[in-house]
Amino acid sequence: MKILLLGGSSFLGRAFAFEALARGHEVTTFNRGRTATDLPGVEAVRGDRDSAEDLARLVEGRHWDAVVDTSAQQPAQAAATARLLRGRVGHYTLISSVHAFADWPARSVDETSPLHPCPADTPPGQEFSAALKAGCERAVLEYFGADRALILNSGLLIGPYERGGRLPWWLERMARGGRVLAPGEPGRPMQLIDVRDFAAFGLDLLTAGTTGSFLTTAPPDLLTYGEFLAECAAVAGGADVELVWVPDGRLLKEGPDSVQPWSELPLWLPEGAESAGTWRVDTARAEAAGLRCRPFAETARDTWDWLRRRGPAEDTEPDGRKRGRITHGIEPAKERRLLDASA
Numbered sequence: 001m002k003i004l005l006l007g008g009s010s011f012l013g014r015a016f017a018f019e020a021l022a023r024g025h026e027v028t029t030f031n032r033g034r035t036a037t038d039l040p041g042v043e044a045v046r047g048d049r050d051s052a053e054d055l056a057r058l059v060e061g062r063h064w065d066a067v068v069d070t071s072a073q074q075p076a077q078a079a080a081t082a083r084l085l086r087g088r089v090g091h092y093t094l095i096s097s098v099h100a101f102a103d104w105p106a107r108s109v110d111e112t113s114p115l116h117p118c119p120a121d122t123p124p125g126q127e128f129s130a131a132l133k134a135g136c137e138r139a140v141l142e143y144f145g146a147d148r149a150l151i152l153n154s155g156l157l158i159g160p161y162e163r164g165g166r167l168p169w170w171l172e173r174m175a176r177g178g179r180v181l182a183p184g185e186p187g188r189p190m191q192l193i194d195v196r197d198f199a200a201f202g203l204d205l206l207t208a209g210t211t212g213s214f215l216t217t218a219p220p221d222l223l224t225y226g227e228f229l230a231e232c233a234a235v236a237g238g239a240d241v242e243l244v245w246v247p248d249g250r251l252l253k254e255g256p257d258s259v260q261p262w263s264e265l266p267l268w269l270p271e272g273a274e275s276a277g278t279w280r281v282d283t284a285r286a287e288a289a290g291l292r293c294r295p296f297a298e299t300a301r302d303t304w305d306w307l308r309r310r311g312p313a314e315d316t317e318p319d320g321r322k323r324g325r326i327t328h329g330i331e332p333a334k335e336r337r338l339l340d341a342s343a
Contacts, residue, residue, distance in 0.1 A: 002028070003066050004027075004064040008042065013070040050124070059085065062088065067085055083143050086144055096133045104281070109281060111153075157194075159302065179244050181246055188271075190223045190279050
């Protein structure tokens with residue numbers, strides 16, 4: 001098949017490009033060329049999807065069997081590309097998110113759950129919000145219809161080339177060794193999907209011409225937080241790592257050592273009504289369609305191998321914390337204070 005990837009060079013887009021090339025497909029990528037390098041073997045077209053001129057140059061003289069849109073963040077972006085491509089592409093796969101569902105993360109959701117009320121014609125340049133993904137879905141459906149569109153609502157993606165810094169932070173923390181602050185309860189479930197499994201599933205559906213929506217993440221209860229941290233320690237930490245479990249209440253206690261959930265200790269959310277459905281996404285439909293998820297141990301090992309090949313990233317602090325809109329990772333001095341207080 002001839003496949004167009006909107007994005008195609010960084011993390012999820014790279015995983016789609018790699019898998020599609022491995023299956024013998026012809027791949028065109030469309031991106032600005034700023035985030036990462038395109039894989040050898042793709043036709044790389046440089047451009048900004050917010051530029052009408054760049055989009056026109058992309059489609060000039062080209063047709064594809066299918067498009068995978070990994071980069072739409074605004075409904076106006078999705079609408080512009082879907083409108084332009086509807087006569088040049090047979091099938092449109094949009095990578096949306098579980099964030100598009102209005103009830104998540106407070107409640108468990110499935111494909112019939114209501115989306116956020118964000119219209120397809122939302123003006124461009126909106127500040128980030130979970131509702132925008134719902135608008136992107138409506139925009140694609142408006143131009144391609146339910147009989148030509150596939151929506152993959154992604155859960156949390158991990159694996160080699162991860163840019164979010166969550167699994168990499170934990171692996172690098174284990175590599176520093178010693179007593180490690182483990183938040184909450186070890187039996188708390190998680191739903192994390194390897195980006196390579198996500199891409200493989202998406203291409204399976206795309207090549208079969210499948211349409212509709214699929215919540216795409218690992219099945220519930222496949223992994224616990226305790227198993228997650230233990231595997232990270234086994235892969236990167238060696239024998240000197242000691243996990244010290246500290247209850248939610250102690251980490252959330254008022255004061256300078258109160259811990260910010262999710263960002264200071266990545267992937268940790270305290271139990272509560274607002275987050276009750278975070279790791280309870282219903283994946284029955286995706287599983288029935290063939291979704292398969294590799295063991296987390298394999299993902300952790302491959303990600304650690306990639307981190308060692310890559311070396312220190314430009315967007316990380318010397319102590320492993322990731323810089324960005326939100327800094328991921330707790331300061332070592334603060335972690336030590338919390339560990340001493342829990343002794």
